[in-house]
Amino acid sequence: MSDTGETAIRPAAQADLRAAQALLDLSRVLMGITLRAVAAAPVALTVPQHRVLLMIATDGPRRVGALAEDLGVNQSNASRIVDRLVGQGLVRRTSDSDDRRASLVELTREGRRVLRAVHEHRLAALLDVVAGVPEGAHGLAPALEQLSAAAAEGGPPGVDERPRVDGAPSSAAGRPPRPRPPRGRRHR
Template structure:
């Protein structure tokens, strides 16, 4: 009989290896984008994609940078055409940041490419194997619990 620790260790190692494979997929999907925008800039775009338009304060809080840092970062990506500043009539001292269609495209495209890459990898497997992977991945994701967006933003996901 196999001792529990050994079994657990093998499980963790397998997950680590799979994580390398998955990260490779992610890295490739991000690589293209990083030739267009910087990682901190991409983080902003991803956050706006998942959360919709946000105030400067909220946005800065979410990605963990000071207001002054964010203000200048927004300057640059507004200049580049990925986002837009909107002053809300209700409270004219608050500034809403929202994705432009171009910015939306940029994020959507990166996510779609990642999904396609994964589909490519799975395409060589038999239906049985695929279904085993689906169950296992769903199981793992559930065990991991809600992955906080904050963590993922570090990598610009």
């Protein structure tokens, strides 16, 4: 600590700071692209509803409690989101073979179609961005793949997972999907 009470910060290399700032700027641009893609969905869709669809596409059918935990909301909020998605025909509740008292939430064909539409909108916007790179995408893809891998190794769990728009679970680089917690009753 310094005499002023501020925490001493080790100076980073100028190139590292510039790269980190560029990534922050890029993340804002990417968030904007994502928000516009969700807004352009063929049905009225909120960002939390889109997140639920992506979680189910990534991990397969899920209990509402697991969705609530991953969203960081209470179970009644997650249940209301799921109810709206059920009402739109984007997900359905099915019985859980491990616990007949519980239900799982899974994507419908329409839910997969909406995810595909959002994905295609995002992809088109990103292709426009890549087309604007003066030297083209030849060196861009390998650099972004390295950044993604580095972030996945040092980032929070699930950061490297990529949902498939056909509804089947998948993850990056051939890694198995994130393990799901046991489906038994949870006490809190």
